[in-house]
Amino acid sequence: MTSNRFRIKTQALTQCISCPVRKRALYQKVPECELKHIQSYRQHQMSLTPKTTLYSAGSTPSYIYTLYSGWLALYQNTHTGKRQILGFALPGDLLAFQANAKGAIMHSATTLTDATLCAFPRSKVEDMFNKHPSLATQIAIMESRELAICQHHLMSAGRKDAQESIAFLLLELFHRCRQQIDTSFNKDENSIYFPLTQEDIGDAVGLTNVHVNRVIRQFIHDGIIECHHKKLRILDEERLSKMGEFDINIISSNLLS
Amino acid sequence: MTSNRFRIKTQALTQCISCPVRKRALYQKVPECELKHIQSYRQHQMSLTPKTTLYSAGSTPSYIYTLYSGWLALYQNTHTGKRQILGFALPGDLLAFQANAKGAIMHSATTLTDATLCAFPRSKVEDMFNKHPSLATQIAIMESRELAICQHHLMSAGRKDAQESIAFLLLELFHRCRQQIDTSFNKDENSIYFPLTQEDIGDAVGLTNVHVNRVIRQFIHDGIIECHHKKLRILDEERLSKMGEFDINIISSNLLS
DNA sequence: ATATTGGCTTGATCTAGATCAATGACTAAT
DNA sequence: ATTAGTCATTGATCTAGATCAAGCCAATAT
Numbered sequence: 178m179t180s181n182r183f184r185i186k187t188q189a190l191t192q193c194i195s196c197p198v199r200k201r202a203l204y205q206k207v208p209e210c211e212l213k214h215i216q217s218y219r220q221h222q223m224s225l226t227p228k229t230t231l232y233s234a235g236s237t238p239s240y241i242y243t244l245y246s247g248w249l250a251l252y253q254n255t256h257t258g259k260r261q262i263l264g265f266a267l268p269g270d271l272l273a274f275q276a277n278a279k280g281a282i283m284h285s286a287t288t289l290t291d292a293t294l295c296a297f298p299r300s301k302v303e304d305m306f307n308k309h310p311s312l313a314t315q316i317a318i319m320e321s322r323e324l325a326i327c328q329h330h331l332m333s334a335g336r337k338d339a340q341e342s343i344a345f346l347l348l349e350l351f352h353r354c355r356q357q358i359d360t361s362f363n364k365d366e367n368s369i370y371f372p373l374t375q376e377d378i379g380d381a382v383g384l385t386n387v388h389v390n391r392v393i394r395q396f397i398h399d400g401i402i403e404c405h406h407k408k409l410r411i412l413d414e415e416r417l418s419k420m421g422e423f424d425i426n427i428i429s430s431n432l433l434s
Numbered sequence: 435m436t437s438n439r440f441r442i443k444t445q446a447l448t449q450c451i452s453c454p455v456r457k458r459a460l461y462q463k464v465p466e467c468e469l470k471h472i473q474s475y476r477q478h479q480m481s482l483t484p485k486t487t488l489y490s491a492g493s494t495p496s497y498i499y500t501l502y503s504g505w506l507a508l509y510q511n512t513h514t515g516k517r518q519i520l521g522f523a524l525p526g527d528l529l530a531f532q533a534n535a536k537g538a539i540m541h542s543a544t545t546l547t548d549a550t551l552c553a554f555p556r557s558k559v560e561d562m563f564n565k566h567p568s569l570a571t572q573i574a575i576m577e578s579r580e581l582a583i584c585q586h587h588l589m590s591a592g593r594k595d596a597q598e599s600i601a602f603l604l605l606e607l608f609h610r611c612r613q614q615i616d617t618s619f620n621k622d623e624n625s626i627y628f629p630l631t632q633e634d635i636g637d638a639v640g641l642t643n644v645h646v647n648r649v650i651r652q653f654i655h656d657g658i659i660e661c662h663h664k665k666l667r668i669l670d671e672e673r674l675s676k677m678g679e680f681d682i683n684i685i686s687s688n689l690l691s
Numbered sequence: 692a693t694a695t696t697g698g699c700t701t702g703a704t705c706t707a708g709a710t711c712a713a714t715g716a717c718t719a720a721t
Numbered sequence: 722a723t724t725a726g727t728c729a730t731t732g733a734t735c736t737a738g739a740t741c742a743a744g745c746c747a748a749t750a751t
Contacts, residue, residue: 253585256679259593263585275578278686283582306571313570314563320577321532325540327584328510328520334591335640336516339738374698383592388738390700406747422513429535596708631728645708647730663717 190222191245197358201269202243203319206311215309218301224293231286231294232273238282240296242272246359247292248372252380253284262381264327265289267353271319289372325427334383337422339392342382344421347402351411352428371409447479448502454615458526459500460576463568472566475558481550488543488551489530495539497553499529503616504549505629509637510541519638521584522546524610528576546629582684591640594679596649599639601678604659608668609685628666 193199193216194209204215220240225231225247232238234253249266263284266272272294276282297305306313326349333342354369355362361370375393376386384392396402401417403410411417450456450473451466461472477497482488482504489495491510506523520541523529529551533539554562563570583606590599611626612619618627632650633643641649653659658674660667668674 253589255589255593255598261589261593263588274574275582277582277681277683279683281683283681283684284585303571307567310564310567310570313567313574314560317531317570317573317577320574320581324577324581324584325532325534327581327588328541331520331584331588331591332510332512332518334588335637336512336518341512376698380592385739386699387701387740391738394700424534424540426534426536426538427540632730633728642709643729644710644731648708651730 190219192216193219196245198243198245198269200358201356203271203312203315204243206315207309211309215305218297218305220296220298222293222295225288225291227288227290229288229292231288232282233285234283235281237276237280238273239299241274241299241302242294242296244268244270244272245293245295248289249286249292250289250377250381251284251286260380261383262377264323264330265350265353265381268357268359271316274316274320289377322429329427330381339382339384339388340395341421342384343378343389343392343396344417345423346378346382346421347409347411348414348417348421348423349428351409352425356428366410367412367414368403368408368410370407371404372407447476449473450476453502455500455502455526457615458613460528460569460572461500463572464566468566472562475554475562477553477555479550479552482545482548484545484547486545486549488545489539490542491540492538494533494537495530496556498531498556498559499551499553501525501527501529502550502552505546506543506549507546507634507638508541508543517637518640519634521580521587522607522610522638525614525616528573531573531577546634579686586684587638596639596641596645597652598678599641600635600646600649600653601674602680603635603639603678604666604668605671605674605678605680606685608666609682613685623667624669624671625660625665625667627664628661629664 193204193212196202199205199212204212207215222245231242231249244266246268249272250262251264251266251272252260252262254260266286272286273282275284329345329349333345337345350371350373351369363369373381374386375389378384378393379386379389382389393402393404396417397404399413399416401411401413403412417423450461450469453459456462456469461469464472479502488499488506501523503525506529508520508523508529509517510520511517523543529543530539532541586602586606590602594602607628607630608626620626630638631643632646635641635650636643636646639646650659650661653674654661656670656673658668658670660669674680
């Protein structure tokens, strides 16, 4: 088991006010004048290398995290050792909020790339909510978006065939990257940086790496996508969307009004 | 398509203060002295008969609902007409909160039994949150519990076999009923009122009614459960829990502290 | 430059669960 | 009581995707 150690940066902390992912994150509704206060809750930032476990199922994490850069996979294992990926975290996403009545988290999180995160002590979350009420609303909205995406994956795993499930997943990730501000999205060639292995894809949609390969090969052969060296390029989005029954509105957060 | 009409009660509204499901619902943290105010937001209560559609995927519902009594199924259909049940709503649960950026809801909700609900106008939700900040936090917690359950179903559909998936679902519903206050749970015989058809079970875990039947038959033959006339009785919870890898903590809400 | 490793690719075979087809059992309506 | 509709049950057959097995390719380590 490759379990790398974290590196915790104690210096050169980024400033929330100039944070590029802020507008996609929990703090998006917090007025700029209050950001310094939010920032005071932040305990540290950390840098992780690929294949590092941020937290494990069953643990009671002491922090919640905002992902600043990189990709993580959230997953669970069966007792028989099979892995189900429950979702992917991209910059701006919140990690380790969900916990059960005992404070334990039910899934594990591991990095797929280099990643940096901001950590906030769980013990102060309630206080943060009280001082900045918009945070609670924002978490409700973010969790509800997560839920919608998870429901679509459930749909995939339960009732769609391999082609449909994979098409949906590729489009979900493609469009979530496209929404990023930084960005690894290349508009000219309609491509994104795409660090998943075919096994990761299989674990996300409930297939084997072997079968994922056959489907991807077919997509490439049919001129729907290109896929080399951690780059995914969508050539025929029309066809892929139809196949995956993908609706771009799934990706965007809900509104209350 | 059996699409019954709602009946909207205009009289004999129940009082929040004496509501039996309040302690499981959104309002659980609202101080009793503020309940009258919450109640003033409630637009009406409604009674539905079985197989009534409360709202459909793609619609933009004008209300959020708290379920007062009965069961609903939340589901989505593929373009090929297959149905995936995304979850079940039991008394105290919140309905129709989730919506995408366009205000549209991505799933449908239908009653499995007679049901009564309280309706709150969506347009006033933001105002409610501002006046009663604990509501936002509570929604975040409730959505995050929903998410955890959905993730377990994803696990079932993606990586578990038929026995394991069905075992998990039966235990989830059994224990959620057990938590109810009213209750349809019968402690003496370890049984609950269970209105699902075998087809519903299949649509929830991603199997056909035929295969669900074979598994259930086997469970009964092995003395693990009994199942007649909308009553489910758990005879060997030990074995069922092990088979479904069921952890009771999944069912209970998270805590912040 | 060579060896090792992790991921990709492809073929051959197997199987859990789907599909198809009937028959039974219970419930509600006439 | 009779009919019609919904749901449960069981057998026979089929298939999407799993499993098993090998070879390939590119990137890193020696």
